[in-house]
Amino acid sequence: xxxxxxxxxxxxxxxxxxxxxxxxxxxxxxxxxxxxxxxxxxxxxxxxxxxxxxxxxxxxxxxxxxxxxxxxxxxxxxxxxxxxxxxxxxxxxxxxxxxxxxxxxxxxxxxxxxxxxxxxxxxxxxxxxxxxxxxxxxxxxxxxxxxxxxxxxxxxxxxxxxxxxxxxxxxxxxxxxxxxxxxxxxxxxxxxxxxxxxxxxxxxxxxxxxxxxxxxxxxxxxxxxxxxxxxxxxxxxxxxxxxxxxxxxxxxxxxxxxxxxxxxxxxxxxxxxxxxxxxxxxxxxxxxxxxxxxxxxxxxxxxxxxxxxxxxxxxxxxxxxxxxxxxxxxxxxxxxxxxxxxxxxxxxxxxxxxxxxxxxxxxxxxxxxxxxxxxxxxxxxxxxxxxxxxxxxxxxxxxxxxxxxxxxxxxxxxxxx
Ligand SMILES: [Zn+2]
Numbered sequence: 001x002x003x004x005x006x007x008x009x010x011x012x013x014x015x016x017x018x019x020x021x022x023x024x025x026x027x028x029x030x031x032x033x034x035x036x037x038x039x040x041x042x043x044x045x046x047x048x049x050x051x052x053x054x055x056x057x058x059x060x061x062x063x064x065x066x067x068x069x070x071x072x073x074x075x076x077x078x079x080x081x082x083x084x085x086x087x088x089x090x091x092x093x094x095x096x097x098x099x100x101x102x103x104x105x106x107x108x109x110x111x112x113x114x115x116x117x118x119x120x121x122x123x124x125x126x127x128x129x130x131x132x133x134x135x136x137x138x139x140x141x142x143x144x145x146x147x148x149x150x151x152x153x154x155x156x157x158x159x160x161x162x163x164x165x166x167x168x169x170x171x172x173x174x175x176x177x178x179x180x181x182x183x184x185x186x187x188x189x190x191x192x193x194x195x196x197x198x199x200x201x202x203x204x205x206x207x208x209x210x211x212x213x214x215x216x217x218x219x220x221x222x223x224x225x226x227x228x229x230x231x232x233x234x235x236x237x238x239x240x241x242x243x244x245x246x247x248x249x250x251x252x253x254x255x256x257x258x259x260x261x262x263x264x265x266x267x268x269x270x271x272x273x274x275x276x277x278x279x280x281x282x283x284x285x286x287x288x289x290x291x292x293x294x295x296x297x298x299x300x301x302x303x304x305x306x307x308x309x310x311x312x313x314x315x316x317x318x319x320x321x322x323x324x325x326x327x328x329x330x331x332x333x334x335x336x337x338x339x340x341x342x343x344x345x346x347x348x349x350x351x352x353x354x355x356x357x358x359x360x361x362x363x364x365x366x367x368x369x370x371x372x373x374x375x376x377x378x379x380x381x382x383x384x385x386x387x388x389x390x391x392x393x394x395x396x397x398x399x400x401x402x403x404x405x406x407x408x409x410x411x412x413x414x415x416x417x
Contacts, residue, residue, distance in 0.1 A: 037132055038385045039307040041241075042250040042378075043299055044139065045292060046085055046156075047257030047343055048313030048354045050076065053289050062289060064296040065356075068309060072358030073402040075368025079315045079348040079375050085156055085254065086113040086141035088314035088353070088375055093122035093139075095379040095394035103141055106157070112166045113141050113157055114179070120393055123379040124148050127248050130388050135246035137236060138200065140254065140314075144179025150246045153191070153236070154181040156254050158200040168258070169204040170229065172197045194243075195236045199229045202255040205262055207336035215276045219263070223284055226255045227291065234295045241302040248382070253295065256288040257343075260317040264341035271320040272340035308359030308385055312378065315343040316351040359385075361404045373399055 056062050057069070079088055080098060090103035090113075098104040102119040106112065124134050128149035136142060138155035143166065145152040159178045160171020166178075173181060173188065174197050181200055182188045191198065203225045206218050230253070237251050263284040266273055281287075296311070303309050319341045343351045355373045376396030383390050384398045 037247040039304075040248045040310070040382060040385060041299065041303055041307055042248075042310045042312060042382070043296065044089070044250065044252035045256055045311065045313045045354070046140070046252065046254040047260055047315055047317040048289070048292075048311075049260065049316040049318070050352070050354060051316070051318070052286055053354075056286060056289055062293040064293045064300055065289075065311070068296070068300075068311060068356055068358050070365055072309070072356060073363050073366045073368060074354070074356040075373060076371060077312060077353035077355035077373050077375060078371035079351065079353045081348045082344040082346055083315035083348050083351065083353075084344050085257070085314055089140045089142075089252075090118065090122075091375050092312070092314070092378045093124065094118065094120040095123075095376045095390065095396040096120045097395065100393075106167050112159065114143055114166075115141070115146050116144070121391060122146075123382060124152070124248075124250075126379075126383060126388065126391060127386065130386060132248050132386055133246040135240055135244055135249040137240055137249075137251045138233060138254070139250055139252045143181060143200075145181060145183040147183055150248075151187055151240070151244055152183045153187075153240075154200060155252055156201045160200070163204075168201070170199045170201045172199055176200065191236065191239075195239050196232060198232045198236055202226060202229055202258045205258060205337040208338050209336065211277065211338070216280050219277065219280045219284070223259070223263075223281065226259060226288075230255055230291055230295065234298050237295070238298050238301075241299065245302075247386075251299070253292060256285075256292060257317060259288050260285050260341050261339050262337050262341075264317065264319055266319045266340050270340065272338060274338065277338065278340070306360050308357070308362070310378070310382070311354065311356040313353040314375070315348065315353045317341050317343045318345075318351055321350075322346070357399075357402055362402055363404060366402070368402075372401065 053062060057066050080091055084105060086103050087098045087105055090101050091098060094101040100120060102117040103113045108117055124136060127134050132149065134148040134150040137153040140156035142152060143154035143158040145154050157166045158171055158176060158181050159166035161175035161177060163169035163171040173192060203222060206222060211218055233253065241249065263281060265282050265285055266278055322345060324346055345351055353375065374396060377399050380390035380394055380396045381399045
């Protein structure tokens with residue numbers, strides 16, 4: 001385990017070393033690795049809910065997602081108990097439980113979760129150390145950004161003007177405070193010039209007081225803002241993939257989850273049903289996936305037959321259920337939003353995430369039944385694609401069953417370093 005303060009320092013030193021010595025083509029054991037490294041793109045969708053996307057897939061309304069599923073492996077992704085974004089994304093990054101990696105929720109010890117709390121080495125650091133170029137955009141709980149062998153633009157939990165605690169609000173790039181949202185710093189002006197003064201996270205949800213008497217107007221305005229943020233984010237992803245291609249790229253969307261929390265299409269029998277809100281835009285939440293599918297279409301322009309594509313969600317989201325403490329409580333500004341759906345149920349299996357993978361030696365049209373894949377398995381599986389053995393503290397396993405047999409054996413051979 002590395003100490004917190006030295007950790008970014010070690011990465012930057014190593015990256016400089018790698019660049020200086022021209023060792024990009026070798027792995028840590030000094031053995032010759034293939035000259036061009038695998039191209040891996042990971043797309044995260046916060047709270048992608050199979051209950052909503054399955055019927056949309058059947059109706060043919062998610063053509064890009066359907067094409068990936070047909071060409072790859074798909075299924076549920078077992079998440080952690082009481083899942084939320086910072087907790088699960090840090091688990092995905094480190095392949096260790098929240099209690100071990102230090103990021104146990106939105107707020108840890110009274111402080112908003114941040115990268116300085118990470119007690120275990122994340123995937124982006126392991127990859128950087130092995131000379132893999134890394135690009136990350138809007139991944140939750142990556143603020144302040146850490147040095148990588150590439151670039152990093154932070155995501156959910158970035159602090160800024162009007163968003164001092166950084167929790168579920170949306171500071172603009174120019175408003176960021178209390179740390180860097182972009183590494184290297186020189187990319188701030190480049191993004192402002194070529195993409196715009198982007199919102200780092202999705203919009204904050206309105207409070208019950210704000211909504212009262214203005215429900216329809218506020219819902220429509222808020223959804224317009226969500227769409228504006230998504231358009232910016234799509235432009236950012238497209239710009240980065242075009243102008244800063246990296247071996248490993250991870251990009252995350254968070255508006256889907258945000259919309260689901262208070263505009264999930266619930267029925268009169270559900271807890272929290274209020275026709276003044278629930279009947280205004282029944283399609284608001286499904287529309288998030290229709291729009292996500294277009295974002296995926298933009299990303300797919302950068303995905304060729306030799307690219308590994310992973311589409312992941314940290315958890316699903318379901319209408320309120322179970323007699324658990326604070327059923328309406330969700331981390332927003334004071335817990336005042338009329339939340340009708342959530343994901344931090346004690347049993348994480350109630351709200352499984354999603355796992356969809358496609359790539360040159362990944363099986364086609366295969367459905368993973370039950371909970372074969374877990375959030376712990378993502379990092380070891382990605383490391384194996386680069387021939388890197390998972391560090392000892394990682395709890396997950398390589399998902400060998402998603403690969404065609406012959407290539408898997410080869411990959412296993414490469415990984416013995
Ligand atoms: Zn959420």
